[in-house]
Amino acid sequence: MNFQNPDKNGYYGDFGGAFIPEMLYPNVEELQRNYLQIIESEEFQNEFQDLLKNYVGRATPLYFAKNLSEKYGAKIYLKREDLNHTGAHKINNALGQALLAKRLGKHRIIAETGAGQHGVATATACALLGLECIVYMGEIDIARQAPNVARMKMLGAKVVPATSGSKTLKDAVNEALRDWINNPETTHYIIGSVVGPHPFPDLVARFQSVISKEIKEQLNEKIGRENPDYLIACVGGGSNAAGTFYHFINEPHVKLIAAEAGGLGVDSGESAATTFLGTLGVLHGSQSLVMQTEDGQVIEPYSISAGLDYPGIGPMHAHLHKENRAEFFSINDDEALKSAFELTRTEGIIPALESAHTLAVLEKKKFEKDEIVVICLSGRGDKDMETYLREMRS
Numbered sequence: 001m002n003f004q005n006p007d008k009n010g011y012y013g014d015f016g017g018a019f020i021p022e023m024l025y026p027n028v029e030e031l032q033r034n035y036l037q038i039i040e041s042e043e044f045q046n047e048f049q050d051l052l053k054n055y056v057g058r059a060t061p062l063y064f065a066k067n068l069s070e071k072y073g074a075k076i077y078l079k080r081e082d083l084n085h086t087g088a089h090k091i092n093n094a095l096g097q098a099l100l101a102k103r104l105g106k107h108r109i110i111a112e113t114g115a116g117q118h119g120v121a122t123a124t125a126c127a128l129l130g131l132e133c134i135v136y137m138g139e140i141d142i143a144r145q146a147p148n149v150a151r152m153k154m155l156g157a158k159v160v161p162a163t164s165g166s167k168t169l170k171d172a173v174n175e176a177l178r179d180w181i182n183n184p185e186t187t188h189y190i191i192g193s194v195v196g197p198h199p200f201p202d203l204v205a206r207f208q209s210v211i212s213k214e215i216k217e218q219l220n221e222k223i224g225r226e227n228p229d230y231l232i233a234c235v236g237g238g239s240n241a242a243g244t245f246y247h248f249i250n251e252p253h254v255k256l257i258a259a260e261a262g263g264l265g266v267d268s269g270e271s272a273a274t275t276f277l278g279t280l281g282v283l284h285g286s287q288s289l290v291m292q293t294e295d296g297q298v299i300e301p302y303s304i305s306a307g308l309d310y311p312g313i314g315p316m317h318a319h320l321h322k323e324n325r326a327e328f329f330s331i332n333d334d335e336a337l338k339s340a341f342e343l344t345r346t347e348g349i350i351p352a353l354e355s356a357h358t359l360a361v362l363e364k365k366k367f368e369k370d371e372i373v374v375i376c377l378s379g380r381g382d383k384d385m386e387t388y389l390r391e392m393r394s
């Protein structure tokens, strides 16, 4: 089975597609028609690869975590996406889409953001490439993510509050979609994860696939084989996981593990573990697993980490889950916090709270001695210091 790319209608098995209002057809169809031809062109790849290398700082190191390996009895490598410019993997996709937008003749970029990480990555790409940038953000999120709002403004983006509904991410998505419908000629919508209508999940996965391309080369260089035994990544919408799995996904001997946010516990009512709690539904333009009530109302998710606090999961991951190609773990807030402190004290690396969810899998899964385990460290912990400080005081 091919898990890597969707069919021509954007389906990974039962999941994906493009469920959008008719008024969005022109925008989405323009993308569907053009994205592959543009991003596979030599001219695009030359510019993209140059920026990844000289601006983002790629290739990111594949670091052998000796202390962690001794503790868990496996050979553990960390893929250091935390060392990218702006502090996480999100910049890979934001830059790729900004370059694509320019080639589609768009000079205006819109995005939505919850915690502000995708907003910062998008504002960064727009500053670099001279594009106008408007970021929609729930009013409540603007209040609780002040440092990222300041970064976006300093980078020249306009931050527009979404004041309807719960005043959080899903309301910001609605505002962004409304904007896109009204400005189809001038505007590209940079979606931040492997979610949304076809072709966004495939587009974002391709831009993030640089992660697994590098892992292959780096493993080959370090241990003389390009496939690990395990790959572990956290899943909010699923973009860093898609990038980590991409070039290994059709290699059945490489075991894939995804860590979702359990929040206060899968059965607590305060969780974001979509594969445990979700059912088939449509969210943000594609069919996938969605946390919803019996009559289809989206359930407000919860996680201590803003990047995993999402009530859905990209269609690629829903398919990996259904076909048992990937194993999913639900990691609770307290387990992620404990792992964040453990990594900090054993390796001197302060991880993002999202990334800390992957490290907690090491306690739950038994590895054979000398098995090769590659963990995607999706981001750095600077943005989470307030939470870590609170934990140290308690």
Ligand SMILES: *Cc1c(COP(=O)(O)O)cnc(C)c1O
Pocket: 088, 089, 090, 117, 118, 192, 193, 194, 234, 235, 236, 237, 238, 239, 240, 241, 307, 308, 352, 354, 355, 378, 379, 380
């Ligand atoms: C946004 C974010 C995530 C979650 O997004 P994915 O699309 O699932 O990768 C994970 N880690 C970090 C550091 C993030 O900023």
